[in-house]
Amino acid sequence: MPVVEHEGAQIWRRRTTGQSLVRWFGWLLGVAVFVYCWQIISESTTWFFVWDAPRIANDIWTRATPPKWDYITQLGRPIWDTLNIATLGTIIALFLAVPVAFLAARNTTPSALFIRPIALLIIVSTRSINSLIWALLLIAIIGPGVFAGVIAIAIRSIGFCAKLLYEAIEEIDHTQVEAITATGASRWQIMAYGIVPQILPAFAGIAVFRWDINIRESTVLGLVGAGGIGLQLSASLNVLAWPQVSLILIVILAAVMISEWVSAKVRGAII
C-alpha cells in the first residue's frame, strides 16, 4: 500500500508516485492529441462562415417552414421503394448470413482452421463498410436504381446478422444437441432438431432488429442514387427547395419512429 510520510505522519495514498506520474503523462498525452486534432480542424475551417452560421441557420429555417404539405402526394412511391429496399435487403441478407454464421460458429464449423477465418473475414469486411459506400460501389457496377439499394443493404447486413447469429449458435445448450445425437441422428437432423429450435428466437429477433436499422439506412441511400426517398431529398436539396426538404425530413423521422416501434413490439412478443 503506497504511504507517504508527511511531517512525521503517515498518509495513505491510492497510487504510488510512479503510478500517478504515468497516469498524469497519459492524460497530458491525451490532451495534447486532442488539441492537435482541434488545430487541424480549425485550420481547414472558414471561420467567417462559422460566425455567420446563426444568420444562415435562421435563414434556412424561415425558408423551410412551413413544410410543403401537398408535396406528400409525390412521396408515396419513394416510400414504398424505401420499404422494399429495407425489407428485401434484409431477407437476402438473412439467407446469406445463415450459412456464414454456421461456418463461423466454433461448435458447427466444418474446419476451424481454414473455413472459420474466411467466414470471419466476410463478417468483418461487410460490417465495417457503410451501406452508402456499398451503394456507391454497386451504382458504379450495376447502375443506379432500387436494385442497387437492395443489394447494398443486403451486403451490409450480412456481417451484422451473421455475427449476432454465430454468437447465438455458440451459446446454445449443448445437452440438447447431445440428446439428438444419441438417437442416431444424421448431421442435418442434428442441425434441424438440436440447433435450429434453440436459435430460432434469436434469429427472429435479429431479423426484426436489422430490418429496423435498414429502414433507417435505406432512407438516405438515395443521396448517392440508389433509390428510395433519399432521391427526392437530394433532388430537393439540389434545387434548394427547402419546404420540400423539411417535409421529407418529417416523413423520414416518422418512418424511423414507426419502424422502431414495430421492431420493439415484435421483439417484445418474441422474447
Add this chain to the structure above:
Amino acid sequence: MSHPELDDLLGKGWRKPAFVKNALLRWTLIVGFIAYLIAAYMTIEVDWGRVYEGLDRGWAFVLAFTSPDFISRWSDIWSGLMESIVMTVAASVVGILISIPIGLGAARNIAPLPVYVICRGIVAISRALQEIIVAILLVAIFGFGPLAGFLTLSFATIGFLSKLLAEDIEAMDKVQAEAIRASGARWTQWVNYGVQPQVMPRLVGLSMYRIDINFRESAILGLVGAGGIGATLNTAFDRYEYDTAAAILILIIGIVMALEYLSGIIRARVQ
C-alpha cells in the same frame, strides 16, 4: 415400415411444434408475407441488361482487391484518412465529455423530472436523425470541411452514449449509493463515490465502441462534403479507379479491425 395398430395406439405422430403457436396468426403472417413479396417484386424495376453489362466491372473490382493501388493517389488517401482520424478523435472526446452530464440528467433515479425530460428530449432528437442528414444540414450552415463532420459525429455520440449511460445508471445497485449518502455526502460526492464507480467499466467499454462507430461513420461524411476519406473514395469510384478504391476500402477495414481488437483488450481489462 408402417405399423397401423401401433399408430392407432399412440395417436398422431410427433411433429415439430410451430414457432408461432396461434395457427390463424401464423397463416396470416405467411400469406401476408408472400403477398408483400409478390407486390414488391412486381414494382421493382431491374434493368437486367444493365446488370449483366455491369458484371464485368464488378469482376474488375473484385480483381482490384488483389492488386490495390496505394501509390498513385497516396497523398489524397493520406490527407483524407488523416482528416477522418482527426474528426473521429476530436468528436469522440467532445461527444463523450458532453454525454456524461446528459446521461446523468437522463437517468430517472438521480435527476429531477424537468431535467430528465429535457435530457431525454436531446437524446431522442439525436438518435432519430441519422448522421448523414445532420451532416447535410450542418454543411449547409457551417460550410464545407471537417468542422461540419466533427459537429455531426459529436452530436451522434451524445445520443448514443447518453442513452446507454442513463440506462446503466438506472440499473445500478442502490445500496452502494445509499451508503455514500448515509455518510453525509453532498450531491457531487454522492455521484463521484456512489454512482461513478458502478458505471465506469461500462462507460469505458461503450466509449471504445463509439470511437469505432465514429471512425466508420467518418468514412461516409465526405460524400456530402463534411470532410474525411469519403470524398476521396467517391472520386475514385466516379473515375472508375477501382484499384485506388480497393486500397481505401482495405485501409478502412484494417483500421476498423485494429480498433475493434484494441477495444476488446481495453474492455476485457476494465471489466
